[in-house]
Amino acid sequence: MIELINIKKGFEDREILRDVSATMESGKVNLIIGASGSGKTVMMKCMVGLMEVDSGHIAYDKKNFTEMDTHQRKELRKQIGMLFQSSALFDSMTVEQNVMFPMDMFSMGTLKEKRQRVMECLDRVNLKDAAKKLPAEISGGMKKRVGIARAIVLKPKYLFCDEPNSGLDPQTSLVIDQLIKELTHENNMTTVINTHDMNTVMESGDHIVYMYQGQKQWEGSNKDIIFSKDQQLNDFIFASEFLREAKEMRQMEIFQHKDWRDQLKK
Numbered sequence: 001m002i003e004l005i006n007i008k009k010g011f012e013d014r015e016i017l018r019d020v021s022a023t024m025e026s027g028k029v030n031l032i033i034g035a036s037g038s039g040k041t042v043m044m045k046c047m048v049g050l051m052e053v054d055s056g057h058i059a060y061d062k063k064n065f066t067e068m069d070t071h072q073r074k075e076l077r078k079q080i081g082m083l084f085q086s087s088a089l090f091d092s093m094t095v096e097q098n099v100m101f102p103m104d105m106f107s108m109g110t111l112k113e114k115r116q117r118v119m120e121c122l123d124r125v126n127l128k129d130a131a132k133k134l135p136a137e138i139s140g141g142m143k144k145r146v147g148i149a150r151a152i153v154l155k156p157k158y159l160f161c162d163e164p165n166s167g168l169d170p171q172t173s174l175v176i177d178q179l180i181k182e183l184t185h186e187n188n189m190t191t192v193i194n195t196h197d198m199n200t201v202m203e204s205g206d207h208i209v210y211m212y213q214g215q216k217q218w219e220g221s222n223k224d225i226i227f228s229k230d231q232q233l234n235d236f237i238f239a240s241e242f243l244r245e246a247k248e249m250r251q252m253e254i255f256q257h258k259d260w261r262d263q264l265k266k
């Protein structure tokens with residue numbers, strides 16, 4: 001679990017994050033959503049320590065990250081996996097070498113042990129056959145899967161993903177979403193995703209934080225979104241006539257199914 005407690009962050013005289021408190025729950029896919037410029041990336045950078053908060057604090061499983069010294073932060077970072085928007089693979093390294101990189105950096109185990117773990121991860125993302133290929137020889141979706149394998153190779157407790165679906169077609173996006181969701185649940189990770197993808201919101205949003213002009217406007221699950229009366233959230237999520245109709249149909253479906261109604265009460 002990652003908690004943000006009364007976070008404030010600004011640049012010069014501009015306030016970007018305005019007293020944000022939110023919880024990223026463990027074993028869940030936590031999404032940060034909101035319009036461009038609402039402060040999602042700044043919030044994520046504060047969470048991983050790429051930016052310092054002006055006030056408030058961030059806690060990882062009740063440990064105050066904001067007050068940790070460099071050594072403590074370095075130790076915590078070993079438990080953090082990151083998937084970058086561009087996949088950020090090293091062009092001159094093979095798929096296998098890219099995935100091994102974090103293990104080499106933290107010099108974990110013998111070469112044989114490292115290779116075994118890398119192959120386990122490549123197998124998990126269905127890329128064992130591509131181990132010897134270079135990034136230039138594989139598709140964008142495959143690169144994302146290499147990025148996921150690299151992000152999980154050290155068995156992180158926390159996984160951060162910045163726009164994991166950017167540049168991918170809808171079907172490949174679904175595969176990536178499903179993979180991240182499965183890995184999160186299998187390994188009980190606290191996964192935090194910054195996304196604009198409404199499909200991800202509806203399919204993977206175990207827990208969603210909606211940012212509006214630097215403030216947390218709403219927090220809940222993808223099921224709660226269907227019944228939310230928050231005007232700003234509704235305008236953002238169900239922006240088109242098509243999506244508004246889809247929402248009404250889903251609401252009717254839920255009302256008609258006892259199982260769904262019961263789930264909603266949980």
Ligand SMILES: Nc1ncnc2c1ncn2[C@@H]1O[C@H](COP(=O)(O)OP(=O)(O)OP(=O)(O)O)[C@@H](O)[C@H]1O
Binds near residue numbers: 040
């Ligand atoms: N290093 C910085 N210095 C000054 N201003 C910054 C800096 N980083 C971000 N900002 C400003 O903070 C605001 C929020 O930016 P942020 O990148 O968090 O938005 P976002 O919600 O992630 O947007 P998008 O969805 O477009 O990525 C923007 O107005 C941006 O210009």
